[in-house]
Amino acid sequence: MHVFGELRRRNVFKVSVAYALLSWLLVKLLDMLSPVIGAGDRAIQVLALLLILGFPVIVLFAWACEITPEGLRPTSQVDRSESITAETGRKLNVALLILCGVTAIVLVAENLL
16 A cells, blocks of 8 residues: 555656657647648557557656656655645646646547547
8 A cells, every 4th residue: 555655645646647648649749640641550659659668667757756846756756845746736637637628628629420
């Protein structure tokens, strides 16, 4: 149970969901624009593969690093009393709401068109 609490405190779940939504939107955008820009199915496959390979890297960074006013620092070097993970979590909440809204708009637009 302690591990899940630490994952939550470090915003790993929020970062993972944000990355997944953004990845889906990027692939969907390329899929929608591929006839216009001349990108084939191979470009979509390469983008999807790169995004899939990037997921563990993003999760690792979310676990091991923390955003501070001085920039990205290893979590082990940040004192818990100076941690701004709660503030970062609120910013991630806003980003997630925006990504969810954009995702919903894309899904609705795709089904109506």
